[in-house]
Amino acid sequence: MSLVYAGVCSHGPGMxxxxxxxxxxxxxDELFAHMxxxxxxxxxxxxxxxxxxxxxxxxxxxxxxMPAFCIxxxxxxxxxxxxxxxxxxxxxxxxxxxxxxxxLVREVMQSVxxxxxxxxxxxxxxxxxxxxxxxDYQMPVIPANINCQGPPLTPLSRAWAFGExxxxxxxxxxxxxxxxxxxxxxxxxxxxxxxxxxxAWDREFLRRLLSQDRAALTAYSDEETYRDGGQGGFEIxxxxxxxxxxxxxxxxxxxxxxxxxxxxxCTVARFAIA
Numbered sequence: 001m002s003l004v005y006a007g008v009c010s011h012g013p014g015m016x017x018x019x020x021x022x023x024x025x026x027x028x029d030e031l032f033a034h035m036x037x038x039x040x041x042x043x044x045x046x047x048x049x050x051x052x053x054x055x056x057x058x059x060x061x062x063x064x065x066m067p068a069f070c071i072x073x074x075x076x077x078x079x080x081x082x083x084x085x086x087x088x089x090x091x092x093x094x095x096x097x098x099x100x101x102x103x104l105v106r107e108v109m110q111s112v113x114x115x116x117x118x119x120x121x122x123x124x125x126x127x128x129x130x131x132x133x134x135x136d137y138q139m140p141v142i143p144a145n146i147n148c149q150g151p152p153l154t155p156l157s158r159a160w161a162f163g164e165x166x167x168x169x170x171x172x173x174x175x176x177x178x179x180x181x182x183x184x185x186x187x188x189x190x191x192x193x194x195x196x197x198x199x200a201w202d203r204e205f206l207r208r209l210l211s212q213d214r215a216a217l218t219a220y221s222d223e224e225t226y227r228d229g230g231q232g233g234f235e236i237x238x239x240x241x242x243x244x245x246x247x248x249x250x251x252x253x254x255x256x257x258x259x260x261x262x263x264x265x266c267t268v269a270r271f272a273i274a
Contacts, residue, residue, distance in 0.1 A: 003170040004045040005178035006246035007038055007270035008209075008239045009132075011054065012187070013124040014262040016088045016131055027258045034254035034268040035132040038180075041270065042133060047178035049097055049140045050133065051104075051166065052126050053242060055148035055183045055235040059123035067115035068154040069162055071108065072143040073101040079122025079130075089127050097140040100175055104142065107169035112162050129182045146241060148183065148234040156218040159237035163244025170245070181242030183235025186228070187264040199257040201228045202265040205236060209243055210250030210269060217243070232264065248272030 015031075022028045042050065059081045061067060077094045084091045098118070105116050122130075126143055134141070146162065147154045154162075170177045185205055186198040208216040217240050225233045243250065254268040 002173055002175060002177055003167055003179060003245065003273055004047050004176045005042050005270070006180070006242055006273060007268070008181040008242050009035065009038060009129055009268050010184070010264050010266045011125045011128040011182040012262040012264040012266070013087055013128060015128050015266070017086055018261045022259060022261050024258055027256050031254060031256060031259065031266050031268070032132070037253065038268055038270070039133045042178045045178055046176050047139065048175045049100055049142055049177050051142045051144060051170070051177055051179040052129060053144045053146065053166070053179065053181045053238045054125040055238055056145045057123050057125060058149060060117070060120055061145065061147070063150050066147055066150040068147050068158065069112060069114040070145045071101060071105050071114055071116050072096060072120045073105060073116045074098055074118045074120065077120050077122055077141065077143065080127040081121040081123050087124055087127065089131050092137060094122060094130065094137050095140045096142065100140070100173065101142050103173050104169040107172045108165040111168070112158070112165040125182060129180060133180070146237045148237050151222070153222055153234055154237055156220060156237060156240060159240045160214060160218055160244045163241035166241065167245040167247065179242060179245050181238035183238040184229065184232050185236065185265045185267060186230055187232030188230035189232050189263060195260040195263050196230070197257040197260065197265045198228055199265060202255070202257070206252055206255065206267070206269070209239055210252055212243060212249055243271060246271030246273055248274030
């Protein structure tokens, strides 16, 4: 099999943009240490490319053209699209692999209709994880997006199917691929409730996720998620896709709701590849 690693992590812009303002430095440093553990695990897996399943924030896809799924298919990308001073990540060129992406897209299309993009400017949803996981930007990145922002949102069952399709595609190519899903969990970005975190909801979602409970994972309604997890909670789709791709049980490496400046329940977890 060519999928050699699968995991999930948060991508809150505060993780880089406001890290210097955090008062609870112990929790911040614990989170960053576990992100570095993920970096080392990906390197140890022998991965030759990093497939990042993320959630866009109206940086490239808008309501005039909102694909349910999209996969990048370029030899290089640029990011962050936001103000680098705000995100505290320098704008840079990120390597891709157009040939590998094209082969993955062709295989995914056998079961899931995905769009593809030869131009893509990464926002914090991809750049924050890359800052921690490939800080030298030497590993080729393949971005994948699930519509978590513009209703009607991609159904959770289809997010699972997308993860399954990504797994089949990864296993169909000789290159070793690491896959991460990145997003929420609960958060209320750009609202008066920004900084609110529903730890109980997060932990129940993680229980379902790490036990590979497909029925329970895909049972959430968007109304329930919005009520309990905020509009940022819609990003559970990226985690669900990662679980479906891995097939094996997960391990929670870190979670904290004690970093409100990061405005999200900060999560790091990995899955067994089965």
